[in-house]
Amino acid sequence: MVRLKEEPLRKLSYALFKAVGTSDEEAKIVSNILVDTSIHGVDSHGVRAIPGYIKGIQLDPEAPRALVPGTPIKTLVDTPTTAMWDAGRGFGFVAGYKAMSTAIEKAKKYKMGSVGLQGTGHIGALYWYSYLAAKNNMIGLTLCRGGGHFVAPYGGVEGRLGVNPLCFAIPAGKYRPIILDMATTGVAMGHLMVMSVRGQDAPEGWLIKPDGTWATDPRSIFKREAVPVGFGHPYSEYKGYGLSIIVEALAGAIGSGCSLDETGFGHTFTAIDPTGYTSLDEFKGRIDSMIDHLKSSKTRPGFDEVLYSGEPEWREEDNRRKLGILVDDPFWEAIVKTAKELSVDIDGIMKDGYVKA
Numbered sequence: 001m002v003r004l005k006e007e008p009l010r011k012l013s014y015a016l017f018k019a020v021g022t023s024d025e026e027a028k029i030v031s032n033i034l035v036d037t038s039i040h041g042v043d044s045h046g047v048r049a050i051p052g053y054i055k056g057i058q059l060d061p062e063a064p065r066a067l068v069p070g071t072p073i074k075t076l077v078d079t080p081t082t083a084m085w086d087a088g089r090g091f092g093f094v095a096g097y098k099a100m101s102t103a104i105e106k107a108k109k110y111k112m113g114s115v116g117l118q119g120t121g122h123i124g125a126l127y128w129y130s131y132l133a134a135k136n137n138m139i140g141l142t143l144c145r146g147g148g149h150f151v152a153p154y155g156g157v158e159g160r161l162g163v164n165p166l167c168f169a170i171p172a173g174k175y176r177p178i179i180l181d182m183a184t185t186g187v188a189m190g191h192l193m194v195m196s197v198r199g200q201d202a203p204e205g206w207l208i209k210p211d212g213t214w215a216t217d218p219r220s221i222f223k224r225e226a227v228p229v230g231f232g233h234p235y236s237e238y239k240g241y242g243l244s245i246i247v248e249a250l251a252g253a254i255g256s257g258c259s260l261d262e263t264g265f266g267h268t269f270t271a272i273d274p275t276g277y278t279s280l281d282e283f284k285g286r287i288d289s290m291i292d293h294l295k296s297s298k299t300r301p302g303f304d305e306v307l308y309s310g311e312p313e314w315r316e317e318d319n320r321r322k323l324g325i326l327v328d329d330p331f332w333e334a335i336v337k338t339a340k341e342l343s344v345d346i347d348g349i350m351k352d353g354y355v356k357a
Helices: 006-019 024-039 047-058 092-110 127-135 189-198 237-255 280-295 311-323 329-341
Strands: 002-004 074-078 082-090 112-120 139-145 166-170 178-182 266-272 325-327 354-356
Touching: 002 006, 002 329, 006 024, 006 047, 006 329, 024 047, 024 092, 024 127, 024 311, 024 325, 047 189, 047 325, 047 329, 082 092, 092 112, 092 127, 092 139, 092 266, 127 139, 127 166, 127 178, 127 266, 139 237, 237 266, 325 329
Parallel strands: 082 112
Antiparallel strands: 002 325, 002 354, 074 082, 112 266, 139 166, 139 266, 166 178
16 A cells, blocks of 8 residues: 555546646546545545546547536526526536535525435435535535436346445534435445455445345456445345335436436535524534533443434544655555656656555
């Protein structure tokens, strides 16, 4: 592994996206989201994905998975509290940032705002968008109907659903926001990619083969030899399946024609102002009291303390801001290769920002 400093890594990411014709604004937004995500400990959706996005930009604009930076966002519907946009196959990061920002502005006026989004590429880790709402003292909800038919329905062995993650972020007072960012499958696709590189096996119950038996090699998903299932445990698989259907309906039917669209992503970004129900201080005080109550529980064997949703990532973020961002060697080598192909001075940019871990 390598350990990378935050600011040089932001500069490198920016330079890479600029090298393929991305505007200043878009390069900054995309780079900040990717680096923030790696700092937050979500390696599967962070800087390791940069080469893949670069390749998407380099494709023919008409290719199925092409990214088309600079495409204007089209407003299809606009009301005081809602909107529907088409990003025209532009950066999902940029459209997602603007969609949640618009939802927040609507919520400031009317206590609730929601923007649907279609025609985008991948938007990365959902936490970033919901957290944007929480930083504005609002409850954030982001739903993503993942493009493609990767996930088997409960009782089935063939892909019929997207990975379909969801994320809630809830502001608190003395605590940092509660964040629940999760796939509705046993594992996100990006995590399987990381496990493949690290030579790790997937637990039984995550991936199912056409014959109904479990696969444990995470590479099987990329070879189309297996598909994910909901939640990854026989007693909870149907719950993940149910949540996936809800996301498919809310983000898919609004944003991408539901699962009838083979490759389309669909998203909804929602901001809710708690002051539409109570005072902000009262709301945050109640959230703090709830977390205090959770943490007061006696721990079971093997646990030193009770954590709330999002707390492990906040601790990892603190650690990485001090020590740097860990990136697996194969992912770093791919970034280096991409930089050299684009004639980006990676050695100069990362001169003081790179350490072998």
